[in-house]
Amino acid sequence: MKIIMGFFVFIFILSNSSFAKNISSNISILEPDFKMSPTKRYDNGIYYIQFMYTKKSKESALSKTLEVQKELELPMAIQYYNNGYRLYVGVVEGKYIRQTQQLLNNMGYKNTLIKKINIPVKMAVEREFSFKKIGRIKKKSIIIPYNKEGTPFRLLSFEIHSICQSINAEASIASLNDYKDILSDYNTVSYIGIQYRFWLTSGRSITRISDKLVISNADNQSKYPIICII
Known part of the structure; x- marks a missing residue:
């Protein structure tokens, strides 16, 4: 069988030295049934930060997400919900939540929602x-x-x-x-x-x-x- 790509190192959180650099330009498409819990408190877990909800098309949601990603240089995601799309920054480690929210605030996204992924994950694996x-x-x-x-x-x-x-x-x-x-x-x-x-x-x-x-x-x-x- 053919190996179509070499070995990759899959790092699913941000390292201490690269808060906003060297992040893949891919935008994840989250399934509608992917569950997260809104929270105002955060620790060393991993999170998505919702910065927008839009009733516009998927193409429009992806375009807006890409626009924000180009500014932040962070991983992003969108999720279909109630005939529209939730737009996220993430995944983000807990200790970077405040910094990420400040960056979004500087771009005009002042009302963000933190959502925790409900899994016990050992970070930086x-x-x-x-x-x-x-x-x-x-x-x-x-x-x-x-x-x-x-x-x-x-x-x-x-x-x-x-x-x-x-x-x-x-x-x-x-x-x-x-x-x-x-x-x-x-x-x-x-x-x-x-x-x-x-x-x-x-x-x-x-x-x-x-x-x-x-x-x-x-x-x-x-x-x-x-x-x-x-």
Whole structure:
């Protein structure tokens, strides 16, 4: 099987020495069912800072988010909600909340909302993985992140949105129809391993049991591999 990209170091928080530098230009698309808790208190956890809600189109929401990102040089995200979009800076480590809010305030975004990701995360963890192309389904390439040990890379729910997008702008998480095709293909299943449960969305996982696909709810502490499609 072809390794389409070399090993990456996946760092999902900001380091002490790079509060607003060297951040990927990717904007994560959070699933509507991805849960966060609004809070006025923050510690060493990880957070998103909502700076805007818009009823305009997805294209308009992405354009506004990119505009803010160019100024802040920080990771960003958008999330569909109630026929509109929430716009976020994040993820952000707790100790950088005040600085980030001040930067947003300087840009005119004075009413920000802090939202905590409800998972116990050890901060500043570096993990290496590589993307492997394992086959094709209906003219689509099937790509899975693998760790150094050669097994599928397990991710927390908040990480899944940026992983596939880090391949290129056309890559996305496999849809339900994609998983139906992939997990019903004998050669692909034999290569991946039938024992794995994969992320379908940030709140649901999918696996094959006998000849059926089983979808289950998953909480923010769950860790599963993911399949990307291009």
